[in-house]
């Protein structure tokens with residue numbers, strides 16, 4: 054069947070099989086392999102993408118569910134080569150180790166910051182609790198989100214790096 | 216986050232500072248390519264047929280129906296293996312495809328390559344295997360009894376190690392207090408978020424190239440060459456960006472690479488195989504569960520006299536790294552204490568459970584949990600506080616370890632213990648907590664733990680590594696080594712060491728991922744050996760290069776060689792040359808050398824200092840150096856539900872010299888949280904050889920909501936053997952979290968829990984509850 058939707062700010066029109074998961078549409082048919090599969094069961098959040106700005110597990114969603122809606126993947130986060138402040142912050146604070154969880158965590162972060170540009174630690178924890186990371190122990194990720202938040206809000210960012 | 220860094224030095228330009236990871240940009244932009252992101256034109260999809268029983272004789276395998284399914288290109292069994300059917304670094308008995316019997320539920324009897332995953336899955340359903348079920352052995356102690364059902368041809372003993380020091384009977388005679396305790400730990404899944412994946416491509420000359428999520432490329436290459444019947448130079452293993460490993464992508468990947476390789480050679484097509492989480496959990500090896508018995512003797516005033524221990528590790532169906540893992544347990548069994556009389560026996564036994572192998576900590580988290588709980592129990596018995604008893608017995612400079620090794624470096628145990636206890640006012644708090652009312656619902660507790668850890672492989676095996684440094688004519692540098700980046704930050708650390716020595720900024724250094732055909736066999740990336748071994752090898756390579764380029768630079772600057780300073784991508788001779796402070800860009804120097812025909816390529820090779828080991832009595836210089844660490848945990852126990860919340864965690868370590876501060880902290884946080892998962896949540900439960908968990912719905916990992924505030928203090932204590940003084944950090948951080956938490960729970964509730972994890976029911980009821988029905992993803996397994 055034919056599927057129309059907006060992907061990373063571009064219109065896409067593509068033929069898909071019924072029952073196809075969104076993650077497979079992205080990875081296999083559209084070759085956007087930045088979205089990762091860690092569990093296939095909605096438990097790890099590695100496959101998180103934004104659907105109309107809200108984080109969803111692309112392993113739990115059918116491709117057909119994104120009809121006429123907007124999907125953002127990690128590939129769509131940087132605009133014309135310019136990194137999103139969250140991407141920069143993740144790089145600088147050491148929030149990335151193996152990086153397999155990073156695309157999902159970044160999209161959850163962006164969704165959080167869009168909704169709440171100055172989240173508290175507690176709000177950050179809750180917003181990211183659906184994204185498992187086995188490497189970092191989360192601490193540096195929290196710091197990255199806080200740094201990105203300050204940057205987005207144009208606050209001073211001195212002395213915030215170790 | 217709070218960090219205190221002791222005695223920070225400024226001797227180094229870059230080493231010791233925080234540098235963003237060299238690979239972070241690719242990772243945050245989604246461009247880093249992990250194994251499952253690789254595709255090849257015309258590729259087929261591989262799938263495995265798992266054993267239907269954990270222990271059974273294979274009577275017949277019928278692949279006829281599967282082979283006839285349209286879209287299926289190959290169905291292979293053990294009969295189609297051109298080389299040996301089994302592989303293994305220590306004992307080569309792990310089956311690529313099972314022939315006579317299956318030994319655990321993750322064993323594979325047949326494999327399929329098809330045009331799509333769906334067809335491959337259907338074909339698997341059509342494979343008929345006749346089994347005769349055998350009794351299942353699931354307890355390592357039972358496995359070692361006379362007359363036990365055999366898993367392999369010989370008895371079920373996979374490994375045995377002992378340590379004997381002094382006279383154990385005399386030690387107990389001299390003791391006023393003797394305590395005997397039993398502890399156990401659960402089996403742990405590595406839980407790298409990236410499941411295993413490979414792409415195998417048939418190459419020229421009948422060889423094969425495999426790109427995959429591989430940790431130890433060379434052992435995997437040996438396995439593939441052996442099973443495919445190829446020489447090593449025709450098997451090329453390339454490491455894709457690795458989505459975590461923690462010791463876990465070794466034998467599991469050997470098996471997957473062998474299978475994909477068999478299918479690729481049989482079909483002449485590229486074959487991609489990607490494990491689902493369920494497959495990964497079912498098949499991949501785990502951290503060993505241990506059953507530990509301790510007997511400890513002490514004088515009234517708390518001087519340890521003797522420790523006797525008997526330790527059983529569940530090796531599961533295959534040996535994998537068990538012999539080495541349990542050897543480390545034997546060496547460390549008595550903890551970081553001076554004990555004159557020691558008797559340690561460690562056994563690893565085959566069972567029909569999932570096999571076990573290397574995982575971050577490598578045989579020490581189990582031991583640390585038990586010995587550090589035991590020391591607290593002894594303190595209680597002696598009416599001492601836990602810190603006092605530790606301080607009376609810890610290893611100091613020139614102490615002799617349980618294996619008879621004199622410690623010739625600076626032993627920083629007291630310092631790390633002081634670091635975690637002083638600021639929190641540990642002893643006072645510990646005493647106050649004991650006065651809490653019996654009926655308060657929420658009780659506070661505080662606990663400590665400490666450890667020493669031999670770094671690198673030690674007497675476990677030959678220990679050498681190489682790094683290739685290649686300066687380009689524009690002054691940029693390419694690094695490659697057989698030790699790998701797996702997320703732990705090795706690429707950045709080694710780049711920084713080279714940067715320090717050659718005066719080239721890290722952005723001008725490119726660290727290539729490992730490739731068996733291009734980089735030297737440097738042994739496994741395990742045992743926290745990477746910084747130490749590859750760092751030292753890199754230093755040697757830099758030294759060699761400097762020897763060659765310095766004369767050229769000196770000539771250009773008209774100064775003696777010893778006045779040269781390499782810094783910030785240039786070389787100059789400050790205040791020394793007639794040319795004033797003229798700086799020559801490194802690029803110019805490199806080009807000049809090239810013009811003169813001077814080689815800008817070096818291979819630094821480093822072999823570790825000697826270690827010794829006597830199998831007969833378990834005495835020797837087991838490791839060439841050690842690192843030290845201490846933890847403190849503060850918890851709040853909800854006495855109504857049994858829920859334990861870790862409020863605060865302090866971790867102090869002695870990594871020698873910190874190379875990348877940000878990376879070092881990342882290792883501590885990640886290690887501590889992995890340790891908290893070990894302490895409170897994780898358990899790869901099995902019943903009669905069948906796994907009871909299949910995905911992260913029931914195998915619980917710590918989330919962003921579960922983690923405490925963590926404070927880290929790193930000690931600056933350069934080791935003369937380490938590269939620029941650096942030792943290691945990744946594993947020590949992980950091994951002592953669990954005992955600190957268990958000790959804190961005791962401090963809060965007065966209840967000693969000797970079995971991990973500290974689940975609600977263990978904390979609330981003091982016992983485990985038995986599950987009757989399968990739930991969650993377990994039902995879905997295989998379906």
Ligand code: FES
Pocket residue numbers: 089090091092093094095096097098099100101110111112113
């Ligand atoms: S892959 Fe979708 S949540 Fe894990």
Ligand code: FES
Pocket residue numbers: 148149150151152153154155185186187188189408458459702
């Ligand atoms: S960085 Fe490896 S899982 Fe998060």
